Amino acid sequence: MTIDQSVRVLVVDDERAIRKTLRAALSSRGYAIFEAATGAEALEKSASSHPDVIILDLGLPDISGIEVIREIRTRTKTPVIILSVRDDIADKVEALDAGADDYLTKPFGITELVARIKAVMRRLLPASQEEVFRAGALSIDVARHEVSLKGRRIELTPTEFDILRLLVLNAGKVVTHRHILIEVWNKPDDMEGALHLLRVTISNLRGKIEADPDRPIHILTEPGIGYRLRAGD
Amino acid sequence: MRGKKVFPYAASVALVLIATLLGELVKRRLEPTNIAMLYLLAVVIAAVRWGKGPAVATAIIGVLSFDFFLVPPYFTLTVADVQYVFTFAGLLAAGLVVGTLASRMREQAIQARKREEQTAALYRLAADLADSAGFEAVLQAIRKNVREIVSCGVAIYLPADGALEIASHDPGFPASEGEKTIARWAYENGSMAGGSADEATGRRTRYLPLKTPQGAIGVLGLCLRKGAEILDPDEEGLLNAVVSQAAVAIQRATLAEQSRHIELMRQTEKLQSALLSSISHDLRTPLVSITGALTALQENDPGLDDATRQELLENASAEADRLNRLVGNLLDLTRMEAGTLRISKQPCDLRDVLGASLEQLRERIGDRAVRISIPRDFPEIPMDFSFMMKAFHNLIDNAVKFSPPDSAIDIGARVQRDAAAIEIRDRGAGIPEGDLARIFERFYRAEKTQGVAGTGLGLSISKGIVEAHGGRIAARNNEDSGATFVVTLPLRERQDPA
Numbered sequence: 010m011t012i013d014q015s016v017r018v019l020v021v022d023d024e025r026a027i028r029k030t031l032r033a034a035l036s037s038r039g040y041a042i043f044e045a046a047t048g049a050e051a052l053e054k055s056a057s058s059h060p061d062v063i064i065l066d067l068g069l070p071d072i073s074g075i076e077v078i079r080e081i082r083t084r085t086k087t088p089v090i091i092l093s094v095r096d097d098i099a100d101k102v103e104a105l106d107a108g109a110d111d112y113l114t115k116p117f118g119i120t121e122l123v124a125r126i127k128a129v130m131r132r133l134l135p136a137s138q139e140e141v142f143r144a145g146a147l148s149i150d151v152a153r154h155e156v157s158l159k160g161r162r163i164e165l166t167p168t169e170f171d172i173l174r175l176l177v178l179n180a181g182k183v184v185t186h187r188h189i190l191i192e193v194w195n196k197p198d199d200m201e202g203a204l205h206l207l208r209v210t211i212s213n214l215r216g217k218i219e220a221d222p223d224r225p226i227h228i229l230t231e232p233g234i235g236y237r238l239r240a241g242d
Numbered sequence: 243m244r245g246k247k248v249f250p251y252a253a254s255v256a257l258v259l260i261a262t263l264l265g266e267l268v269k270r271r272l273e274p275t276n277i278a279m280l281y282l283l284a285v286v287i288a289a290v291r292w293g294k295g296p297a298v299a300t301a302i303i304g305v306l307s308f309d310f311f312l313v314p315p316y317f318t319l320t321v322a323d324v325q326y327v328f329t330f331a332g333l334l335a336a337g338l339v340v341g342t343l344a345s346r347m348r349e350q351a352i353q354a355r356k357r358e359e360q361t362a363a364l365y366r367l368a369a370d371l372a373d374s375a376g377f378e379a380v381l382q383a384i385r386k387n388v389r390e391i392v393s394c395g396v397a398i399y400l401p402a403d404g405a406l407e408i409a410s411h412d413p414g415f416p417a418s419e420g421e422k423t424i425a426r427w428a429y430e431n432g433s434m435a436g437g438s439a440d441e442a443t444g445r446r447t448r449y450l451p452l453k454t455p456q457g458a459i460g461v462l463g464l465c466l467r468k469g470a471e472i473l474d475p476d477e478e479g480l481l482n483a484v485v486s487q488a489a490v491a492i493q494r495a496t497l498a499e500q501s502r503h504i505e506l507m508r509q510t511e512k513l514q515s516a517l518l519s520s521i522s523h524d525l526r527t528p529l530v531s532i533t534g535a536l537t538a539l540q541e542n543d544p545g546l547d548d549a550t551r552q553e554l555l556e557n558a559s560a561e562a563d564r565l566n567r568l569v570g571n572l573l574d575l576t577r578m579e580a581g582t583l584r585i586s587k588q589p590c591d592l593r594d595v596l597g598a599s600l601e602q603l604r605e606r607i608g609d610r611a612v613r614i615s616i617p618r619d620f621p622e623i624p625m626d627f628s629f630m631m632k633a634f635h636n637l638i639d640n641a642v643k644f645s646p647p648d649s650a651i652d653i654g655a656r657v658q659r660d661a662a663a664i665e666i667r668d669r670g671a672g673i674p675e676g677d678l679a680r681i682f683e684r685f686y687r688a689e690k691t692q693g694v695a696g697t698g699l700g701l702s703i704s705k706g707i708v709e710a711h712g713g714r715i716a717a718r719n720n721e722d723s724g725a726t727f728v729v730t731l732p733l734r735e736r737q738d739p740a
Binding site (some may be wrong): 098116204205208211212222223224225226229230232233 | 562566586588589590591593594596597598600601612614616622626627628631
């Protein structure tokens with residue numbers, strides 16, 4: 010772990026057991042932990058304790074998690090990872106639209122949580138276009154527009170490359186359908202048609218960069234939400 | 243009412259008048275005996291159109307007019323030639339006989355039409371009742387048909403919790419305490435009862451007990467308009483036939499409702515006891531491993547080597563996953579039971595959905611060969627990505643569980659008219675024929691699966707999800723080895739609300 014000692018994590022959850030577990034598991038990896046049990050407390054600590062990352066449970070006793078995100082976003086760009094129970098896709102989408110960076114479905118492994126924290130914090134680093142994304146046999150050089158699989162150069166259409174670049178810049182993080190439609194096609198109005206186009210393009214992209222396009226290991230689908238490029242090596 | 247009775251006679255007189263005028267025109271050229279035919283024609287017309295009375299009247303007035311106007315000496319009833327007396331008698335007799343016959347024919351035609359109408363009405367009622375699914379629909383059908391027959395407001399009283407109450411009624415049907423008392427009287431005494439006319443509207447109510455061989459099961463209330471309170475014997479007969487048909491239909495619907503209710507209770511009870519035994523067993527089993535591992539590690543026993551510690555931890559972690567899946571399955575099942583499973587369909591790439599299911603099962607599948615053959619141009623299917631991913635997850639998991647670790651699993655898809663058929667095929671031992679129909683039932687596990695971990699929930703959840711999509715799921719044994727599960731999903735949205 011090459012995590013800077015000073016990474017400060019605010020854990021917001023009304024369950025004491027969850028806060029305790031996260032504190033124990035994350036402290037041992039060098040994170041500084043702050044806790045909040047309510048939305049009001051979360052808003053207060055998000056200002057006073059200067060967290061680098063906020064882990065936020067959506068089901069809080071006082072104000073809704075979505076409200077907390079909106080409030081936080083009026084003041085700061087601190088990355089927010091939502092903790093939610095499964096199946097509430099609408100809530101997740103709403104939270105992501107409100108400004109959350111990623112989500113984790115309960116129950117989750119600590120390794121997974123740490124990976125997400127690292128992924129969302131990369132957003133704050135200066136855009137490293139120089140960096141080459143590598144995962145297994147796949148390597149993507151965003152600056153040079155070069156993609157190769159097992160050392161062999163792969164030709165992508167401009168749209169395929171635009172989507173892949175967006176995924177690489179957000180590697181390890183969920184990228185919502187809306188986000189892709191706005192960034193790549195710049196028209197979020199014709200959602201139905203654009204979504205179809207997006208599915209087809211993702212399918213083609215997988216055909217080119219996945220060893221087995223039927224069982225993708227790089228571009229993962231987040232049902233009802235978007236896509237995620239599995240973090241590199 | 244009076245006009246109706248007078249008109250035929252006035253018309254008869256008119257017919258005689260016309261016959262006489264025609265006779266006047268031809269009397270110079272024809273024998274009066276022949277002119278008598280005109281009067282006979284008038285009698286026949288009167289008989290066919292208006293019945294016996296007017297026919298007889300026409301015959302009598304006809305004979306008199308004939309004598310007075312057309313038989314010499316004119317304008318007197320005296321007759322010069324005696325032979326005309328025979329003509330009169332003949333005309334009168336023929337008029338009476340023809341009139342009677344023709345009017346009887348008319349009566350029969352009217353009767354036949356009435357019978358036909360009644361048969362049609364009863365048939366309509368029977369057809370409507372046959373089409374009615376459920377108790378409410380039966381009551382609606384009865385009200386509609388009775389209203390068509392007597393064209394008035396209808397109410398159905400049925401006993402509820404020991405007291406007779408209105409179960410279904412047309413808008414505006416009088417429902418005062420007084421009316422209810424009359425209805426109850428009809429019910430208790432098993433005979434018709436009538437209310438008094440309403441002062442404002444002049445409407446009058448009638449209550450007919452709905453009789454079955456087992457006694458009255460309710461009361462049919464009719465609200466008759468002023469002046470329509472007396473039904474003719476035909477209407478009365480039809481009404482009685484309708485009432486007895488209605489009584490039987492209501493009785494049958496009540497029994498069906500009761501048996502459905504009992505069946506539901508029985509099912510619920512069975513489900514609850516199965517749920518309880520499943521929860522107590524399946525929720526505790528993973529907890530045994532988790533608690534065991536934790537306490538063993540807590541004691542910090544120096545006898546535990548690193549490899550054993552690692553094994554304990556891995557096992558506890560796997561069991562925690564299993565517990566999580568079980569809770570998820572129970573949650574889905576509860577939602578299906580409660581009918582709150584919210585399916586939101588979007589066009590989906592089938593390959594993507596299957597890929598996501600396989601990704602979730604990555605560890606369980608390990609190195610096993612899973613071969614997917616879906617045509618490149620396979621159409622998108624409207625489905626709920628998350629739920630169908632879960633449905634396929636359960637089916638693939640099932641295939642993994644019940645086939646040898648080194649055997650392949652094949653997934654294929656093809657278009658069948660308006661549907662997509664997705665097949666998941668394993669090379670295991672297959673499913674005993676006797677179990678094929680039952681494997682999708684909740685908590686059902688085939689005989690020989692006892693050694694394999696599972697709750698008997700996965701397949702029933704897959705079935706619930708597929709059916710919520712308007713699709714079907716089926717299992718069959720392969721000719722060589724193993725079983726194939728086929729999921730059929732509609733490719734086009736049905737017209738019904740999503």
